[in-house]
Amino acid sequence: MHILKKGIVLIPVIAAALIAQANFAMEKPLELKKSCIKDNPLADGDSDPELIGLYSQICDKKNKKNNELMTDLYIQAAQKYQALGYSLKALQAVNQLRKQNISRQELTDVEFLAGIAISQNALNYMRTVELRALTDTAYAPAKKLAETVRFAQPAPDSSELRALEKANKLKASKTYAYAKNSGAAQKIRSAAAVKTSSVKAAKASKPAAGKAPPAVKTFNAPSSSPFDSLNKK
Template sequence: MNKNIFFIPMIVIILVSQITFADEKPVELKKGCMKEYPLVSGETDQDLLNIYSQICDKKNKKNIALQNELLMQAAKKYQQLGKNLKALQLVENLHQQNVQRTALTDVAFLAGVGIAESSLQYMRSYEMRYLSAQTTYPAAKKLSEYIQSSLPEPDTSKAQTITEASIKQKKSTKTTSLKYSGNKARRIDQTKNMSAHQTTVKASTRNTTVMTKSQSGNTATAGSSPFVSFNKN
């Protein structure tokens, strides 16, 4: 019983190790494949070798569309690995087979830029010289002009988002301003009404006071004796 408990985990570990080893086993191309596609000779990148493994697979040989797609992937991978000359050669081979794709144009452009940049760095760092005014500089200037005329349109998505946010903020500010103006106008009206009411109350109070005084004066006059003038004589 104890022996079984010991051996079962060991068997599981061995099986997992074998599966992992199988997954990590490097791709090896057959000699016939490398002879048919000499560009891949000497390459060690597993992704690139896997692409060529699919290209050389007998099941895919008759599928021309798939073959061209895989070869375009290989050209792109060469360019990403910095193997720009191989990328350009593969692109040229596909063009000779009348395969035209925008992806191939991109690969050719990037590979060409990579070669130009590498040459310029070598020129400046090791040869300690500038571009030639008669040959290399005019070509570089012309390329720069083409690049300037082919610049992508600016990304306006962020600006549009900012504009929409600004419009919303302006609307919110305007609404708040209108509410404030309305409240202010109501307060002014209320103040005016209160002032008018107070003025009316004051005027009424003054009139009442005057009338009271007048009535008091008249009462005093009426209460006096009509013979006062005779008494004075």
């Protein structure tokens, strides 16, 4: 009986210990093995779970012989660095792959985006902290880059292009209908104005009922000439 009571008391203690151990395991950050960091010094200090997961696969001996998989994992790591804003690490990851003669479009994208992020940060610091504009030396390549980006902009999506054409056609049809209706309305107004003017002119020329037309004054010539008295002398 005494032993049973001890067992009942120990059960909650054991359960609490297990729960605490589980919580500690969950809270403990994932870490790479020292040997893995030694082979991949770029991963030193990384705490992102996805990055640690990628490097864990890279350091897995089972994957060492699969060159294609290893390349994909390293590219994913470079992309993750860029997505997290670790632009310098992203460029270092790309550079390491370039040294292995690995050339992929994904690497070019990472390199371009990381370079833009670095330039953008420097420009923001220049404008907000140093309170100055670009120098002539810095502005020239920046302008050239902007022009190159403008010429390299992607073609519009076909669905967006069709939607734009549809909107333009609808706008054109509405404009034509409005212009057509406006023209018809103008003709109707003009015809009504002409008709109204004709009616007013006819009314003005027609004498009012019950009234005689105004008498026309006539002037009779004198019966005798003013020179008659002279002729009589």
